[in-house]
Amino acid sequence: MTTIQDVPRPVRPAAAARPVAPTLPRHLLSAGDLSRAGAELILDTAERIDQAIAGREVRKLPTLRGRTVVNLFFEDSTRTRISFELAAKRLSADVINFSAKGSSVSKGESLKDTAWTLQAMGADAVVCRHSASGAPQQLSAWVDGHVVNAGDGTHEHPTQALLDAFTLRRHLGALDGRRIVVVGDVLHSRVARSNVLLLSTLGARVTLVAPPTLVPVGVDAWPADVSYDLDAALTGADAVMMLRVQRERMSGSFFPTAREYSRGYGLDERRRALLLPHSIVMHPGPMNRGMEITPGVADGANSVIVEQVANGVTVRMAVLYLLLSGEMNGGM
Amino acid sequence: MAVGTGSGWDRPGRLVALPVDHPLRTVQRGGKGGLLEVPARPAQASQSGAVPAVEATAGGVIPSSVRPISDPDAPQILTEILGAAQIGRVIDRIAHQILERNGELPVVLLGIPTRGVHLARRLGERLTAFTDRPTPVGSLDITLYRDDLRRRPPRALEETRIPAGGVDDAIVVLVDDVLYSGRTIRAALDALRDQGRPAVVQLAVLVDRGHRQLPIRADYVGKNIPTAFGDDVAVRLIEIDGTDSVELARAVPTRDTITGPTGERTP
Numbered sequence: 235m236t237t238i239q240d241v242p243r244p245v246r247p248a249a250a251a252r253p254v255a256p257t258l259p260r261h262l263l264s265a266g267d268l269s270r271a272g273a274e275l276i277l278d279t280a281e282r283i284d285q286a287i288a289g290r291e292v293r294k295l296p297t298l299r300g301r302t303v304v305n306l307f308f309e310d311s312t313r314t315r316i317s318f319e320l321a322a323k324r325l326s327a328d329v330i331n332f333s334a335k336g337s338s339v340s341k342g343e344s345l346k347d348t349a350w351t352l353q354a355m356g357a358d359a360v361v362c363r364h365s366a367s368g369a370p371q372q373l374s375a376w377v378d379g380h381v382v383n384a385g386d387g388t389h390e391h392p393t394q395a396l397l398d399a400f401t402l403r404r405h406l407g408a409l410d411g412r413r414i415v416v417v418g419d420v421l422h423s424r425v426a427r428s429n430v431l432l433l434s435t436l437g438a439r440v441t442l443v444a445p446p447t448l449v450p451v452g453v454d455a456w457p458a459d460v461s462y463d464l465d466a467a468l469t470g471a472d473a474v475m476m477l478r479v480q481r482e483r484m485s486g487s488f489f490p491t492a493r494e495y496s497r498g499y500g501l502d503e504r505r506r507a508l509l510l511p512h513s514i515v516m517h518p519g520p521m522n523r524g525m526e527i528t529p530g531v532a533d534g535a536n537s538v539i540v541e542q543v544a545n546g547v548t549v550r551m552a553v554l555y556l557l558l559s560g561e562m563n564g565g566m
Numbered sequence: 567m568a569v570g571t572g573s574g575w576d577r578p579g580r581l582v583a584l585p586v587d588h589p590l591r592t593v594q595r596g597g598k599g600g601l602l603e604v605p606a607r608p609a610q611a612s613q614s615g616a617v618p619a620v621e622a623t624a625g626g627v628i629p630s631s632v633r634p635i636s637d638p639d640a641p642q643i644l645t646e647i648l649g650a651a652q653i654g655r656v657i658d659r660i661a662h663q664i665l666e667r668n669g670e671l672p673v674v675l676l677g678i679p680t681r682g683v684h685l686a687r688r689l690g691e692r693l694t695a696f697t698d699r700p701t702p703v704g705s706l707d708i709t710l711y712r713d714d715l716r717r718r719p720p721r722a723l724e725e726t727r728i729p730a731g732g733v734d735d736a737i738v739v740l741v742d743d744v745l746y747s748g749r750t751i752r753a754a755l756d757a758l759r760d761q762g763r764p765a766v767v768q769l770a771v772l773v774d775r776g777h778r779q780l781p782i783r784a785d786y787v788g789k790n791i792p793t794a795f796g797d798d799v800a801v802r803l804i805e806i807d808g809t810d811s812v813e814l815a816r817a818v819p820t821r822d823t824i825t826g827p828t829g830e831r832t833p
Contacts, residue, residue, distance in 0.1 A: 275722065282723030286707060289728075292760050297710040559715040 258556055261374040261381040265392040265432040273435055277400050280545075280552035287324070295551075298327035301558055304357040306348070306373075307384070308334040308364040313519055313543055314384050314394075318361045321550035327558075330357070345369060349376035358558055362386070380557040388422050388483065394518055395428035397549040398475065399436055401542050405514050406472055410437035415467045416458075417499055418477030418526050421448045422484070425518045426477055430458045443467045445499060447488040464499055468508040475516040476501050476526045492525055502528045506536065514538045642798070642815040647791055650810035653772070656788040657685070660770050661692035663786050667768075668737055672699070674764075676706045676733075678742045678754055679724030684805045685772055686741035702729030706740070706761070711753035728761055738764040739786075743801040745771040748782035773812055775799045 256271030268276070287293045303322040307315050315331070322329045332352075334340060339348060345364075352360060357379045362370040367387030374381040385391040399409065406412055414433055420426045420442050430440050434457035441459045442449070453460055461467045468474060479495065489495045506515065515527075515537045523529050532539060648656065664673060673693070677686030683705040690703035707724040740754050751769060758767060770786035775793045789812065791799060796817030802809050 279723050282707065282725065283710070286710065286723070286726040286757075290760060291762075294760070295710045296756065297715060555710070556720045559721075560717070560719040 260557075261370070261383075262392050262553060262557065263371050263374065263381065263383045264390045265395045265428040265435075266390075268392075268432065268435060270435050270437075273396070273399070273432060276396055276549070276552050276556060277403060279556060280396075280400055280549045283551050283555070284548045294324050294326060296326050297555055298322070298325040298358075298558055301327045301358040302330065302356060303327045303359045303361065303554065304330045304332060304352055304355075304379075305384075306332045306352070306360055306362045308339065308345075308362075308369070309385070311363055311385070313546065314363065314391075317543070317546040318382075318384060318393075318550050320547050321554055322359075324547070325551055325554055327358075327554070330355075345372065346376060349373050352379075353377045359554060382553060382557070385424055387424070388427075389424050390428045390431075391424040391518075392428050392432070393546070393550055393553060394425050395432040396553065397542060397546040398425075398429055398516060398518070399432055400545050400549050401516065401538055402433075402438075402473055402514070404545075405538065406512070408437070409433065412438045412472040413441065413470065414438050415441045415443055415464075415471045415474045416477065417443045417464060417467075417474060417501070419448050419479045419488075420444045420453070420477065421450045421488075422480040423477045425475075429475065430456050434458065441467050441471070443499065445489055445495070464505065465508060468505055471509055471513060473514045473516060474501065474509060475518070476521075478518065478520060479522055479526055496525055500526050500528065501531050503530055503534075506531050506534065509536070516542060519543065641818050643818065645814045645816065646811055647773075647799075647814050648789060648812035650804075653788075653810045653812065656772065657688050658692055660786045660788060661689055661696060664689070664693065664739060664768075664770070665696060667785070671737055673701065673737045673739050674729055674731070674733055675701060675703045675739050675741055676728075676754075676758070677703070678740060678750060679705055679707050680806060681743040681801055681803050682741045683725075684803050685743060685770075686739075689739075689741060689770065702731055704729045706754060706757055708750060708753040708757050711756045713749060713753065726757075732762050733758065733764045734762040735765045737766045737768070739768045739770050741770045743772050743803075744799050745769070745774045745782075745784050745787075746777055746799075748778045748780035751782050752780050772801060773799055 256269060256275050258272045258275070259267045262268075265273075283295075287295065303318070305315055305318055305322075315333075319329050319331065332348075337343075337348075349360075353376065357377065359380045359382060360373060360377055361382045361384045362373055363384040364370065364386050367389035369386050370381050370383040371386075383390055383392055385394070402409060402412070402414065414429075416426050416429060418426075421444070426442065430442070433440050439459070440457070441461055442453065442456075443461050443464050446462060449460060479492075489498075501515065509515075513536060515531060515534070517527060517532065517537075517539045519539065519542070521527055521532055521539070523532060531537065675686040675690050675693075677683035686703050686705070690701040693701040704727045705725050706728070707726045709721050709723050712721075738758065740751065740758070742750060742754075745751070755767065758764065768785040769782075770788075771784045772788040774784055774787045774790050775797075776791075777793070777795065791812075791814055793799060793814065794817065798815040798817075800811075800813045800815060802811045802813070804810050
């Protein structure tokens with residue numbers, strides 16, 4: 235007799251047909267956690283996603299349907315929050331925006347209680363920005379979902395580094411041996427930290443240029459060169475990344491006047507001419523026009539600042555896709 | 567139709583040797599035990615008798631005593647189904663069928679990565695040669711539209727390249743190497759819908775190995791290969807594998823090859 239047990243049933247294979255070899259960490263907390271293969275996987279995936287939705291009327295993919303992404307922003311942000319929100323929505327995930335203002339945090343709720351609330355609501359991914367360095371790391375111990383660091387204090391901002399690397403790769407090709415100059419407030423910049431870690435992982439040579447007062451202690455342990463002379467560093471560089479002078483994090487006086495900073499470390503037309511013809515000018519935004527960068531350069535021919543914002547959405551889509559797919563298989 | 571070793575197990579109407587004391591056994595004194603058509607039944611039953619059970623297969627007779635118990639490295643019987651010359655002829659035939667069906671109307675070929683893309687390109691070359699007008703060929707990655715993304719480790723995405731004319735109001739022929747569960751094509755139809763609104767969508771595959779899980783059917787089939795769940799159809803193309811061939815790896819039948827884990831889609 236043919237019983238129900240005997241009827242051939244299609245069963246999912248134990249081994250995936252095409253698994254992705256490089257493994258990513260469960261949470262994206264630091265650009266330093268990414269191996270070269272892992273970082274390249276994210277960038278390649280972003281490239282493919284861009285290709286898949288280029289020129290389409292409906293720029294939406296069904297990939298993360300039914301998943302919940304919480305944007306947990308304890309610090310002000312325009313482009314990062316909107317970028318993450320757009321990325322999650324383009325992948326059809328449900329997005330909940332949570333900002334410290336107007337929430338129970340202003341009533342004194344702790345990060346841990348907030349994390350437990352999110353946990354109880356079943357967030358698949360938590361995108362966290364916090365003014366305290368290491369807050370996303372703490373959060374990752376309290377929630378089951380994947381935590382993505384969207385900037386923590388003066389520590390790291392890994393997705394910004396990924397989108398910068400993506401932009402650089404589009405214009406320069408492979409980053410091996412490319413010389414990238416990062417200029418400005420390195421001391422307070424999480425963008426600089428993440429970029430130094432990621433770009434050196436990808437084979438680029440990074441030169442940090444800043445006034446001595448804005449160079450952090452222990453910078454000699456970073457995989458980067460340090461210079462105080464912007465003109466010398468810019469000569470022959472493949473790309474220059476200007477950092478914002480973070481007035482809100484400056485308690486003391488790190489330089490005498492804005493004008494003096496601008497003379498020494500601002501990017502103007504004369505300095506841009508020192509770059510190679512193919513070199514690009516980047517800025518993570520928001521810009522202090524006239525301080526670290528002149529409007530002429532910011533809107534000039536080699537500037538990719540607007541493109542960086544567009545690439546941010548694609549790169550964050552890649553990060554969310556790679557973190558959130560394959561969960562039932564035991565995560566990544 | 568060649569019924570393989572894996573598929574005959576629980577099917578009615580196959581030949582088995584019955585145990586000596588079986589009620590259906592024909593009385594045949596002094597003989598070795600007659601073969602008789604009986605309804606299907608659990609495989610173990612045939613092993614319980616005193617007479618060694620044998621399995622009638624297309625490839626020969628395998629005594630039940632040597633059947634391996636569920637083993638990932640279970641021995642496989644490899645058979646080449648199509649060689650390089652035959653693949654070339656199959657592609658020529660499908661190209662002619664596409665022309666026959668669509669007449670003078672231009673078609674857009676979209677290959678599903680990875681091997682479907684190369685098949686689409688070859689089909690496009692044949693169509694261009696037969697009609698003297700260029701055939702647009704592109705590729706359509708379906709990874710982001712799969713229904714098993716949560717169950718599997720993340721996959722690397724492949725290239726999506728829609729030909730310049732787009733797919734709106736066009737006759738689109740999707741091209742893939744192996745048609746199996748139909749889930750890939752389901753995903754491809756979803757992906758295609760997001761690219762535009764084709765007038766007609768048709769499907770061309772090099773191999774149809776059966777076992778559909780969705781109501782999907784190919785319009786152009788290179789070769790129908792009846793398979794069991796434990797079998798594996800390997801399509802190799804020069805562009806990727808250095809050789810053109812379609813091989814069928816028949817799993818030596820065990821209970822697991824009928825109900826156990828199998829490949830959903832050949833890599």
